[in-house]
Amino acid sequence: MANERENNTNYTIYENGPLGEVQIANEVVAIIAGIAATEVDGVVAMAGDVQKELVSKLGMKVLSKGVRIAFEDSGIRVDLSxxxxxxxxxxxxxxxxxxxxxxxxxxxxxxxxxxxxxxVADVKIDNE
Known part of the structure; x- marks a missing residue:
């Protein structure tokens, strides 16, 4: 596997595979991280940034809310809120x-x- 950085939004995992190239978008990795985090008991929700909060208030679900992904030479760094x-x-x-x-x-x-x-951005109390 050729784990090379493509750019800030895509990560190439197969450069010259048998049927072509495979890239994973930064947003896909963020969605995986967000869903995985919210599956853990004790996690109420992800805390997002202002832009993603506005989008979610418009009725569009933002699965990558509260997640920032950075591709580095040694691997992926994930920041969760x-x-x-x-x-x-x-x-x-x-x-x-x-x-x-x-x-x-x-x-x-x-x-x-x-x-x-x-x-940890907040603690949710039952009566909130």
Whole structure:
């Protein structure tokens, strides 16, 4: 596999495969990370940026909300911003998110994940 950076929005995983080239868009990796993170117990939602918040308020679901992907020579760096459920163990939940996101991206894309950085942006209390 030729793990070479193509540009900021695509990552080439097969350059000269038997049937041609295969690229994965940055947004696809972000969606995989966002879905994987929200599958972990204790994660209420992803915390997004202002632009993605506006899009989601218009009724369009943004699956990559709260996720930033950076392709580097050594692999992919994932930055997540999450909202946790009040009362959960932050170290346990964030460790589970890191492992789940890393495994999901590597399994689905074949790309190497070198970092999964998490920012706990908020805590959701039941009566909110």
């Amino acid at each position: 999450i909202i946790l459920e009040y009362g959960c163990s932050i170290p346990e939940v964030t460790a589970a998110v890191q492992e789940r996101v890393k495994n999901s991206i590597e399994t689905m894309t074949g790309l190497k994940v070198v970092d999964v950085n998490i920012r």
